[in-house]
Amino acid sequence: MSKVIKGGTIVTADLTYEADIKVEEGVITEIGPNLSGDEVLDATGCYVMPGGIDPHVHLEMPFMGTYSSDDFLSGTSAAVAGGTTMVVDFCLPDPGQNLLDALTRWDNKSTRAVCDYSFHMAVTWWDKPVFEQMETVVKEKGINSFKHFLAYKGALMVNDDELFASFQRCAELGALPLVHAENGDVVASMAAKLLSEGNVGPEAHAYSRPPEVEGEATNRAIMIADMAGVPLYVVHTSCEQSHEAIRRARQKGMRVYGEPLIQHLTLDDSEYFNKDWDHSARRVMSPPFRNKQHQDSLWAGLQSGSLSVVATDHCAFSTEQKRFGVNDFTKIPNGTGGLEDRMPMLWTYGVTTGRLTMNEFVAVTSTNSAKILNMYPQKGAILVGSDADIVVWDPELSKTITAEKQVSAIDYNVFEGKKVKGLPRFTLSRGKVVVEESVLKVEEGHGKFVARKPFQAVNKSLSTWKDLVAPRPVQRSGIPPSGV
Ligand code: URP
Ligand code: ZN
Ligand code: ZN
Ligand code: ZN
Numbered sequence: 199m200s201k202v203i204k205g206g207t208i209v210t211a212d213l214t215y216e217a218d219i220k221v222e223e224g225v226i227t228e229i230g231p232n233l234s235g236d237e238v239l240d241a242t243g244c245y246v247m248p249g250g251i252d253p254h255v256h257l258e259m260p261f262m263g264t265y266s267s268d269d270f271l272s273g274t275s276a277a278v279a280g281g282t283t284m285v286v287d288f289c290l291p292d293p294g295q296n297l298l299d300a301l302t303r304w305d306n307k308s309t310r311a312v313c314d315y316s317f318h319m320a321v322t323w324w325d326k327p328v329f330e331q332m333e334t335v336v337k338e339k340g341i342n343s344f345k346h347f348l349a350y351k352g353a354l355m356v357n358d359d360e361l362f363a364s365f366q367r368c369a370e371l372g373a374l375p376l377v378h379a380e381n382g383d384v385v386a387s388m389a390a391k392l393l394s395e396g397n398v399g400p401e402a403h404a405y406s407r408p409p410e411v412e413g414e415a416t417n418r419a420i421m422i423a424d425m426a427g428v429p430l431y432v433v434h435t436s437c438e439q440s441h442e443a444i445r446r447a448r449q450k451g452m453r454v455y456g457e458p459l460i461q462h463l464t465l466d467d468s469e470y471f472n473k474d475w476d477h478s479a480r481r482v483m484s485p486p487f488r489n490k491q492h493q494d495s496l497w498a499g500l501q502s503g504s505l506s507v508v509a510t511d512h513c514a515f516s517t518e519q520k521r522f523g524v525n526d527f528t529k530i531p532n533g534t535g536g537l538e539d540r541m542p543m544l545w546t547y548g549v550t551t552g553r554l555t556m557n558e559f560v561a562v563t564s565t566n567s568a569k570i571l572n573m574y575p576q577k578g579a580i581l582v583g584s585d586a587d588i589v590v591w592d593p594e595l596s597k598t599i600t601a602e603k604q605v606s607a608i609d610y611n612v613f614e615g616k617k618v619k620g621l622p623r624f625t626l627s628r629g630k631v632v633v634e635e636s637v638l639k640v641e642e643g644h645g646k647f648v649a650r651k652p653f654q655a656v657n658k659s660l661s662t663w664k665d666l667v668a669p670r671p672v673q674r675s676g677i678p679p680s681g682v
Contacts, residue, residue, distance in 0.1 A: 201629065202233045203590060206241025209556045210248065210580050211565035219246060221586040224628035229582060239624050239631070241590045247560050248578050249283025249313075249587035249625060250541050253567040254433055254457060254509035257287055258307050261513070262531045263522065267607045268514045271310040275640050276512075276538040276605040278632045281622040283587035284314045284577055284648065285512075285537070286567075288345055290354070293323040297331040301339060311645030313627040314587065316573070318376060320345040322353075324360035329367055336371045340649025342572055343431070344368055348415045349380035349407075349484060358422065365426035369661060372653030374570070375423060376431045379415035379440060380407055380485060389528050400478035401470040403527045404486040412485050413439025420447045420454055427664035429453035429656045431570065434511050436462040436485040438495040445504040453656045455570055456505040458496040460540045463508070464547050465612060466490060479520040480610050482530045483511070497553055500562055506570065508544055508562045510536035514608045535606050539599055539613050541589070545620035572654045586629040595621040595636070605638065 203219040208229070220228035220235055257273040259266040268276065270287075277285055287308070291300035297319060308315055319341050321328060335341045346361055347354040356364070361377075368375045389406040397405065416432055420443055423430035435441055435456040444456040467489050469481040481487060499505030513533025523530030536543075541563055548554035554562070568578025575581050580588070596619040597603075601611040625633035632640050 199237065200235035201237045201239060202235035203239045203241050203246055203588065204233070206244045206246040206590060208580055209245045209560055211557055211561040214556065219580065219588065221626065221629045224586055226580065226582055226584050226586050229580065239590065241623070243592065243594065244623055245556060245591040245593065246580070247589050247591055248564040248580055249589045249627070250281050250563045251284045251286070251567040251578055252277060252282050252510055252512065252537060252540060253286045253507055253571060254511045255285045255287050255537060256511070256513035256533065257285070259288070259290065259513060261533070262529070264515065264519050264531055266513045266533060267516050267519065268512065268535065268537070269310065270308045270315070270645070271312065271642055272605065272607040273512065273537060274311045274313045274315065274645055275638060278313050278625045278627060278640060279605045279638055280538040281541040281589035281591065281625055282537060283589065283625060283627050284316070286316045286318060286571065288320050289317045290320045291322055297328060297335055301335070308645070308647065310642050312632060312640035312642060313645045314577070314585070314648050315645055316571070316648040316650060317341050318343040318345045320347070320354065321356060321364045322347070324356060324363060329363070332367050332373070333371060336373050336652045340647070342372065342650045342652040343374045343376055345376040345378070345433070347378045347382070348419065349378055349382040349385055351382040351386040355382040358418070361419070362422050362426060365422055365428050369426050369428040369657070369664070372657045374431055374654070374657070375428055376433055377419040378433055379412055379419050381411040381415045384411050393526060393528065398525055398527060400475065400482050400527050400530060403482045403530065404467055404470045407485055409437035409439045409488060409492065412437055413443060416440040416443040420444070420452065423454070424452060427660050429455070429660065431455045431457065433457050434459050434462070434485060434509070435496070435505060437488050437492040441495050441499050441505060445499070448504055453660065455507070456499060457507050457509050458499065458505055459509055459511050460536050460543050461510070461534050461612060462487060463493060463496050464543055466493060475524070476517050476520065479523065479530050480517065481534060481612055482520070482527070482532060483513070483534045484532045500548070500554060500558065506562065507566045508540065510540050512537040514606055516608045517610060534612050535608060536612070538605055539611070539618070542618035542621055543613060543616065545591070546618040550619060572650045573648055577648065586626050588626040589622050590624040591620060592623040593620050595619070595623065597621060
């Protein structure tokens with residue numbers, strides 16, 4: 199059974215043109231004018247783009263004494279409702295846990311996914327077994343990216359020598375290190391001081407993690423990646439201090455990628471000063487939302503190319519879960535949702551305002567992630583042979599975001615009341631129509647794990663260069679007698 203997407207304008211990261219697309223057995227088999235097939239999807243008036251890739255989500259994630267509420271079924275359903283056809287989740291071993299055991303848990307959870315997915319592995323502790331298991335993770339499990347937390351002291355945080363050791367291991371394996379960049383020691387100490395002074399509300403979460411702690415940790419991670427000779431991916435880049443560090447590193451020729459979130463681009467720190475405790479607590483995440491100047495910096499980074507991708511860090515906790523921290527902001531589970539809203543929000547606030555071109559939109563929501571994470575052009579492309587993960591985007595469809603109508607399992611939405619213009623008419627996951635005229639038609643378990651190969655071009659170049667300039671002893675002819 200073939201499908202043809204007819205009458206639309208194809209928009210990719212580098213081209214805009216009119217053509218039809220033929221899809222057979224989950225892949226794109228033809229692109230051109232006047233195609234025919236068994237089933238026709240009318241794309242008149244629409245932009246036909248690679249489905250979104252969200253490179254940073256946490257579905258059913260064990261965290262701060264609970265689990266994030268969207269699992270692989272509700273989370274990926276929310277994703278496709280908003281035009282995202284692939285998510286990359288984080289496998290989080292408990293400190294001391296075998297990486298491969300943790301992966302078994304993630305494999306079991308993800309069988310319910312309705313669209314394709316992949317995993318990053320987190321390095322939450324360091325010892326010889328982790329060093330060894332990293333090789334199996336890369337060579338046998340199709341995971342070539344490793345996340346490191348510089349925050350969450352006493353839980354997921356690693357220190358600098360562990361970070362350097364793991365980054366060097368990533369260099370050897372041709373893998374990409376990721377970093378959550380906040381100085382966890384300073385955050386923990388400031389949080390304790392704030393609490394002791396009676397600052398117990400959600401606003402104190404923001405007080406305890408100012409932009410400076412993010413900027414310092416980003417600079418530190420960049421330096422350590424440079425010493426190890428690996429590229430670096432900085433997750434949830436939220437402020438100018440961190441962006442500035444990334445920008446400077448890139449100007450020096452380093453391969454450092456920054457990932458702003460749609461939440462940081464469109465919501466600001468005034469949310470933490472709302473008189474309604476629930477309203478503020480629902481928006482507690484790390485790093486916290488920032489002021490308008492930081493938002494402008496993030497938009498500028500997407501425009502100029504110093505920031506690479508837009509993610510959500512989707513980690514949805516219900517109001518009931520947020521209330522664990524009623525008298526102590528450090529107990530509010532950190533995380534916000536956004537999977538369903540990332541594409542419509544970025545289109546509305548980016549493309550319709552003229553801040554981003556349509557091609558830049560495709561680059562930062564899909565293609566750049568596929569390239570950086572080494573799954574291009576299987577994903578992130580409209581090319582013959584690519585997976586038919588496609589969104590038929592209707593720029594005239596609009597809605598007001600409400601929790602009542604969302605697919606996500608939680609009871610609120612941080613974008614509540616925002617009007618968005620630009621929504622999927624159809625979403626296709628490997629050729630299957632999973633959204634049709636805003637109606638979900640998902641199939642539990644349709645999603646497949648996407649294995650990714652190590653040793654991307656960037657790693658190869660970096661290791662070649664590192665080897666070329668490695669310290670070598672000077673060969674001397676005349677050696678002075680000792681003791682002189
Ligand atoms: O607050 C956040 N970001 N929660 C999810 C876990 C993480 O740090 O990415
Ligand atoms: Zn993080
Ligand atoms: Zn995260
Ligand atoms: Zn299927």
